[in-house]
Amino acid sequence: MTARSALRRYMLVSFLTWLPPGLMMASMVLLMTGRGLGLAEIGLVVTVFSVVTVTLELPTGGLADVIGRRMVLAASAAFTVAGLALMSVSTTFWMFMLSGVFKGVARALSSGPATSWYVDTLHGIEGRDADLRPGLARGGAMESVALCLGVLAGGALPLLAPPSLIFPLAAPPLAGAMAALVLLIVVVFALPEPGHGRRSLAGVLREVPATVIGGVRLSLGGAVLRRLMIASAASGLVLMSIELLTPGRLAELAGTAEEGSLVYAVVAALGFAGSALGSSLAPRAARLAGGSARGAIAGTVLTALSIGALAATAGLDGPPGVVSAGLAYVCLFVGGAVTAVLCLEITHNAVTAAERTTVTSTSSLSLQSGGIVANLTLGSLAAQAGLAAAWSAAAVVMLASALLFVRMPAPTGSSPAQALPARSGSG
Template sequence: MTTRSRYLLLLGLRWLPVGLMIPVIVLLPLERGLSIAQVGAVAAIQGFTVLFLELPTGGLSDAVGRRPVLLIAGVVNLAAIVLWTVADSVPMFALVYLLQGVYRALDSGPLEAWYVDSALAEDPEADIEAGLSHSGVVLGLAIAGGALLSGGLVWLGPLGWGPLGSVSALTVPVLVALVLSLLGTVALALLMSEDRPARGLAGLAASVRGVPAAIGGALMLVRRSRVVFALILVELFWSFGMVTFEKLMPVRLSEVMGDPGAAAALLGPVNSVAWLASAAGAALVPLLARRLGPAWTSVALKIVQALTIVAMGLLGGPAGVIAGFLLCYAMHGAANPVHAGLLHRQAEGAYRASLISLNSMVGQPGFAIGAIVLTAVAGQAGTPAAIVTGAVVLGLAAPLYLLRPKKEFREQSPSGISGSLAL
């Protein structure tokens, strides 16, 4: 099995349980007695945990190795899902989200960094963008498939058998996610190989002491490279704008339909189709990148995505809102692998996971600020105005992709023709 095949298989196993959990992640705590305000409060714990741990865990991955960090993450995730199956109070759900935050921080970056390092070690001219675009396809299909499977499991109703006795319909997808997460962790142990010498406890201690150096190396890349700094700023603006289609779209759909219940029922299949659209965008983007180059492709995708968000906010009727939403997700799925490829081209192998974590970490405050600002705008000026505002901020990221390094360097294009990478 090739490195790319192993990477895509492990990625699919990582995100399929997420798709199963998405449709019930709010409804299950409500069923067990939490209020909507309490659900929001405990869910925020995950975001703050990721924010504080993202960069240190990225440094840990660079210092200790991708495989051990991912295996630790898998164990933490299993503990969180086990607790999900029985949690019935605010403190228990708070612990669930704390563990999920630790898992997300540990899991963010190492698998992708392992794939890129392994692919470039096998072939320095490897087309990593193609592999990353394939990963976007797999991610979208896994989440969409998991969400559809979750809906089917809930529709079948509660389980009245087994060692747990009667299990509610909303808990069934969580149990299936637990089994698939266990399978994914075992697959990591079997399929992920890493060439790092065993050095005993002393070597492990030395690696852990290297975490600050790995973090410092990633920060140094940002300080000395205006291209890396620009890419990090893109992530900040992008995350701000993501609030429009992740948080405000359901509100907008409810407004144009005039029936919150009908809008909620429609959101399930619409979200599944959106992830399929994201997968389609990721599958098609290599064709565009070969013609325009990664930088200009990123500019075009950001501008078009901003326009689809404007459409989502201004078009009348459910059909217009949903059409804008689906096109937005297609652009989102296409943009992710190109942005990741540009970031990887600027990263040094020793600090690769740290830089990915830094990029991800910037997204946390970006999204949080966007949520605060745009919901305030929605309250004062209406949801369409808030959505358009978010679209404008997201679109402002587009020119940052054109920032060139002080010294332009050359690389082999996927076609084998040497050319400059203008960023």
Template structure:
């Protein structure tokens, strides 16, 4: 395949992967609350997902590097289908905990293989392939897919119950059907050359997992840029709880009714992710002008300001406006962060590095869920969101560690068995 063909398949698979997520966004928090959980119970149960990822992220990233991206993504799809199936009937803290446990396994398996497959195959087809443009387009596709899903979810909730299925449960059933379609697409479109097959090959590949994990950890120890980028992910994921999980509750607070807030979140979420797509599409212009590290710095500060706006504005119009700007910044920040990260590694351990980045993100998000929902219960929702805003802004200076690095390094420092740390694009 050519680099352009690889990119097209990557974008199609990405769209199908995130469309079910868009369907779930308007009801992720409100559905457990509607089924009897308190906000603190939801936060504690959902935190299990992040803790599961903490335990499995690096082993599953190493598994992807060892046995291939496609088998790992197929396994991830099957587990997510099981999780969504359970979510259609979950009505207790225990069942929600099992659901989030399964989703943690899914997130750990799903984190990195598709993006690593794209970068590996694009560079194999053309060593000078512009992966940053592909990653930027992926941010736009992701935003449009989630926007479409959120819009559909809002419509489904607004239509009300369908027979015995409650209004807030309808998006879960549709997401389940789309996840099955996504699994089939991975099986058909994601080609991968695996010269060695069979049980012996599988055992040999699995034995390579510790080496892949060691390669990623070696990169973290020896590259100050990677250490800084991983630290950004930690603060980012903690603060993300404020606009992903607490914003629906904040909107319900200002409009006065959870049902009305859920119906609003459909179209609002759709527009937010379209804004995210627009941010991802336009950010290369800013990055080329001031450099990726300074771009990351500006975006992190701006996102902290928007989350503070959600906390402080008194009416729904102000909260929604701040939310939309926040997601435009979120969409712009993703390709900047990913591009800086990808430029730090060459060799067989790319997925392990992505998993390492995600490994700190998921438990940081879990900690954010527990901490910020506890602050909301003990103090107020506004105070909780302001804490999240501060966490986002604190991460901004860490991007400047990559400032001044050459865009096309003439030499690379070998850190372990073909894994290289190299300067990021500035």
């Protein structure tokens, strides 16, 4: 396999992994409402999804490092097919709950293995000094393109589905299940990787906890990865502040919930397009800034300024409010994507294949932890002091996180021992 072939396969898998979530995004809540669920029940379904994802994040990362990336990605695709197919035919609370469990398992399984497969493959072809930025940037761009196209297609499918054949709002998750089935086929037949040898179930059960513990110790014990985990938590707080507060703000600007939903779908699609652009620009940003850490600072500052712009325009009404919020939203995702790609490059240069997916899962867990903090704090702050105060607080957190990249030790790319200082010396 050549480096170009590996990149094409990685980009395809990245696109297909995020297309199903994009397809179901616009109709998910409306589908559950149409099938008789109340807001409290819908909240429980979403909560179960989040709890399952967080709980399995590290064990599935360790599993991918032990048994291989392809098997875990295939399992993720299979659970996605099951979860979305069940969602499309669910008529009761418990059916939707089981669908949420399946989707949570799939999300946890998909966190990291595709990128780890690409990095391992590229290192095998070009050595440990291979330039990861272009490939990781294109993979990130394909994820954003999938979400952008998926949310637009998912919003249009209910209007195109014949009511006599299917409940219209069930069409998007059904299409997502079909896309996940394509992903399963691609993963099985197009992602070759070195064999991991025959292992007994008992052997795997022993190795996975040890791998997880080693990966967590590495993430917390080294200066580079520890800083990246904190930066990931800050990004999670900011992203949740957007997901939590933007829909209500746009509904208020549009006039009605229905019109606000449409506006939000369009703004979300533009945000994903901005994320694709930011991912593509990440290598150039690193070159212009003089390194990945400095490029990450630039992306973080742009993100912080964009949230500050949301706070500054929170008092605008009508079209000016919609346009200013939309522009800030797009710029925010451009900056966030630049930072995400460069952080991913630094992370993979700081670890070896043995704990690669576990460490990226730890980063994903940090991101979700930041989101939990935002859920517990920013919603109450917005209710008591207004949107401007909540977004200002998020902007301050994001801007402060830029300091994490100042004088960051550069991974040498040969081993964790070289890339990171000793645990006792780093405090």
